[in-house]
Amino acid sequence: MVARPGRCPRLPHRDPVRARAHLRALIATEAPGAVLADIIQQSYDTDTVAAIAGGVLGARFGSGWVPRAWLLGAERVSRVA
Numbered sequence: 001m002v003a004r005p006g007r008c009p010r011l012p013h014r015d016p017v018r019a020r021a022h023l024r025a026l027i028a029t030e031a032p033g034a035v036l037a038d039i040i041q042q043s044y045d046t047d048t049v050a051a052i053a054g055g056v057l058g059a060r061f062g063s064g065w066v067p068r069a070w071l072l073g074a075e076r077v078s079r080v081a
Contacts, residue, residue, distance in 0.1 A: 017044040018052075025056035032057040032065045 021039045028035040039053045040046050058066075 017042060018049055021049045021053050022056060025053040025060075028057070028060075032061045033067065 021042060024035060024039060036050060036054055036057055040050050042049070
């Protein structure tokens, strides 16, 4: 199975949308923010899928690509949570 840039291969999986999203995060060659935005736009259990994919992208690329507004939002949430 060979992945083409920007596309995930077809996977024999019970939940192919999640599997493709996580595989895409693992093999992405594009900017991490663009990959995560594309995964979120798939509109399937986006909170869980995006959290896992974001973690994978963070492990691969560090945190420098995360927009500052996202970080500020997380700080506000942690103050009230």
